[in-house]
Amino acid sequence: MIRRIIQIDEEKCNGCGACATACHEGAIVMVDGKAKLLRDDYCDGLGDCLPSCPTGAITFIEREALPFDEAAVQENMRKKQQAQEDNLPCGCPGTQSRSIVRPAPVKAVEPAQKPESQLRQWPVQIKLVPVNAPYFNGANLLIAADCTAYAYGNFHQEFMRNKITLIGCPKLDSGEYSEKLTEILRGNDIKSLTLTRMEVPCCGGMEHAVKTALQNSGKMIPWQIITISNDGQILD
Secondary structure, three states: OEEEEEEEOOOOOOOOOOHHHOOOOOOEEEEOOOEOOOOOHHHOOOOOHHOOOOOOOEEEOOOEEOOOHHHHHHHHHHEEEHHHHOOOOOOOOOOOOOOOOOOOOOOOOOOOOOOOOOOOOOOOOOOOOOOOOOOHOOOOOEEEEEHHHHHHHHHHHHHHHEEEEEEEEEEEEEEOOOOHHHHHHHHHHEEEEEEEEOHHHHHHHHHHHHHHHHHOOOOOOOOEOOOOOOOOOOOO
């Protein structure tokens, strides 16, 4: 039958996973960091996923498709609910149950000096920080997906030292970070920007927000993105 159904533009998809979360029928899944329509008969054509997409990658089209199958959707959602604790579609390290086995040290070594915190300001949450805080002027800015500080062992010394640190999680916080980050970049003399993100698709929302803010600020600010694996290794 010919009916209205969603279409996903992979070129525009940034892998944030917001559409998969918004789709109550489970029709959208994340595959290799991109949103995919799992099955035609899971899509009801109502478009709850459209307003959640920050890049406009989802549109409606009219095409030959299987009719919406509510019974199949309910069965699929039941199975997903059963497996949710062990295998969420976003792959977020904070929600997947897994163990990381690390080799035991050959010999315990006492550190010569207790590591010191490199945090230079409060608050640290993107949602809470004032856009005109005085510590932003002349700052090297670190924007960190909050899981990265726990995944990477030497985070304070290697990333936070001599930087102003802002943290957030696009999966847990409602709304978009890009607007507030744009205000911070536009209204202050930021010297550089570093983003640390996890390798999982839901961290794509953080990367998208930073890139959008850099573009919208109208400033040429040196920036870099560092990706950390789920077992705490720097990937790039």
